[in-house]
Amino acid sequence: MVTIEVLTWSNFKKWKEDVEFAMEIANVNLSLVTDKPEDLTVTSTDDDKLVHAAWMKSNRICLLSMRRLILDHLKSGLSTDCTTKELMTTISERYCVSSNADTGSLLQVLLNIKYDGNGGVRVIRMVDYQTKLKALKVDLPDSCIMHQALNTLPPEFSIIKANYNSQDESWYVNDLISRVVAEEEKLNKEKGQVASCVTGSNSPKGKKPKIYNNKVAHGTTKEPCPSNNMGPNKFYFKKKCDHCFFFARRKVTLRKIV
Secondary structure: OOOOOOEOOOOHHHHHHHHHHHHHHOOOOHHHHOOOOOOOOOOOOHHHHHHHHHHHHHHHHHHHHHHHOEOHHHOOOOOOOOOHHHHHHHHHHHHOOOHHHHHHHHHHHHHOOOOOOOHHHHHHHHHHHHHHHHHOOOOOOHHHHHHHHHHOOOHHHHHHHHHHHOOOOOOOHHHHHHHHHHHHHHHHHHHHHHHHHHHHHOOOOOOOOOOOOOOOOOOOOOOEEEOOOOOOOEEEEEEEOOOOOOEEEEEEEOOOOO
């Protein structure tokens, strides 16, 4: 199933391509690519009759389809008694954008293509615009595309630029694509390793338990520990914690029972 937009002034090129594609898929494009055959006569052969019938059917279907895909106010001036091929020629002469405008827009897009994280696809797009410009008789050499692609790479790809500038032989476009893709994979891998290290360094560290010296013997919970300068009847006690099993010192005052 092919979806075709209604013809406007700005979309003629795409409209024409879609119509031709749809008629080709439906196998009714005979009238688009061939002229009208001669009228049948008594001397016409069976093959002539088959060709004539197929062309007439194709012409009828294509004319109906094309006219349905044109806005009503744009149909003025278009002949109603013509073949499909003649109608397409008339529309082309009226709405086709000049080659100079096409050349200017293609060159502008080509020179403004920036690196978007996928260098291989970017170079392929540049080659595509190079091919379209060549069809408009603007032949850009591969070396021009090569320099434009290298000059618009970010600083991370400086090693590729240095390798290209240090060699006398020019690279092919496929060579550049493979080198850029390989360098992208290397950079992405390095970024992943750096991110992993940063994530590990920011993770919370477990606190080391505080170690107390002079632990009491196993199985005891309290041990009086006399302390100097505390006065009479005052002692430090080492109390065993029920949770961490370490001993903490606690000062208590012993009161004399009278």
